[in-house]
Amino acid sequence: MTPVWRSLQYVPAHVEKYVSSPHIAAADAVILDLEDSVPADRKTLARAGLATAIPTVASAGADVLVRINDGDMAADDIVAAVQRGVAALVIPKVRDAARLKDLDRLVSDAEAGAGMAAGSVRFVVLIETADGFLDMLAIARATRRTVAINLGNEDFALDLGMEASDETLLMPRQQLVIVAAAAGIMPLGLMGSATRFDDSDAYRALALKSRRFGYVGSSCIHPSQIAILNEAFSPTAEQIVEARRLVQAAEAAGADGRGAFPIDGRMIDGPIVARAQALIDRHQTIEARETMRAGAENSPINSIT
Numbered sequence: 004m005t006p007v008w009r010s011l012q013y014v015p016a017h018v019e020k021y022v023s024s025p026h027i028a029a030a031d032a033v034i035l036d037l038e039d040s041v042p043a044d045r046k047t048l049a050r051a052g053l054a055t056a057i058p059t060v061a062s063a064g065a066d067v068l069v070r071i072n073d074g075d076m077a078a079d080d081i082v083a084a085v086q087r088g089v090a091a092l093v094i095p096k097v098r099d100a101a102r103l104k105d106l107d108r109l110v111s112d113a114e115a116g117a118g119m120a121a122g123s124v125r126f127v128v129l130i131e132t133a134d135g136f137l138d139m140l141a142i143a144r145a146t147r148r149t150v151a152i153n154l155g156n157e158d159f160a161l162d163l164g165m166e167a168s169d170e171t172l173l174m175p176r177q178q179l180v181i182v183a184a185a186a187g188i189m190p191l192g193l194m195g196s197a198t199r200f201d202d203s204d205a206y207r208a209l210a211l212k213s214r215r216f217g218y219v220g221s222s223c224i225h226p227s228q229i230a231i232l233n234e235a236f237s238p239t240a241e242q243i244v245e246a247r248r249l250v251q252a253a254e255a256a257g258a259d260g261r262g263a264f265p266i267d268g269r270m271i272d273g274p275i276v277a278r279a280q281a282l283i284d285r286h287q288t289i290e291a292r293e294t295m296r297a298g299a300e301n302s303p304i305n306s307i308t
């Protein structure tokens with residue numbers, strides 16, 4: 004089942020006050036980071052801390068993801084991260100499909116060692132280099148574990164020698180949405196650079212723009228961005244009302260043998276109705292997640308803790 008990840012909050016895995024912060028509890032997912040936010044001399048500490056960080060985050064109701072390191076550290080990160088309660092690994096700087104297949108095998112071994120069902124841990128792939136971008140479709144299709152793909156805006160811009168901006172990222176960001184659709188996985192991220200967190204209006208506008216381009220969620224670097232992402236990547240009440248009206252009208256038209264019909268001066272046909280139904284389905288999935296999460300938070304076990 005495809006998860007609902009409107010907001011994915013990065014948290015350095017070695018800083019306990021961030022891992023246990025109540026401010027991250029509203030995120031759909033929390034990414035425990037072993038990579039960029041962890042200094043080189045704290046990598047071992049962060050890796051060891053996953054044993055307590057993972058259940059701490061899971062108890063708050065968010066899905067738990069772990070971003071591993073690239074290169075030689077990846078194997079040790081996987082052994083530490085693949086444990087019950089982890090929904091996915093975030094894989095940075097994927098340059099080709101072969102690398103992802105190698106990591107798939109390592110995760111399979113780690114699942115077996117942890118007594119977990121094969122395929123329990125999914126992949127979120129980060130494209131952050133020019134060669135990875137050029138091999139993006141093969142990467143997206145390399146393993147069934149991959150559930151989402153994202154473009155690391157700043158690293159990608161650095162590799163290309165360009166500035167990370169709405170203008171420069173437009174084409175690669177559009178291309179990523181197309182690749183995700185072709186591979187049947189989720190496109191995550193924002194259509195421009197989002198390293199600032201002190202302008203909520205600009206951030207909201209960027210998130211809404213990203214949704215219009217086909218994105219379904221994004222990672223974030225500050226808890227103040229969580230609510231903005233959850234709202235931006237959720238259908239509005241007005242959109243749901245309109246979508247239901249279109250679907251009901253389509254059913255009535257179909258009963259009369261019509262595949263296309265007018266509403267408010269617009270001609271409505273199959274793709275428009277399918278888009279409306281997809282909106283309704285997403286709304287129901289989000290509602291189901293929120294109901295399940297509320298039930299978990301109010302359970303006797305969580306009440307005691």
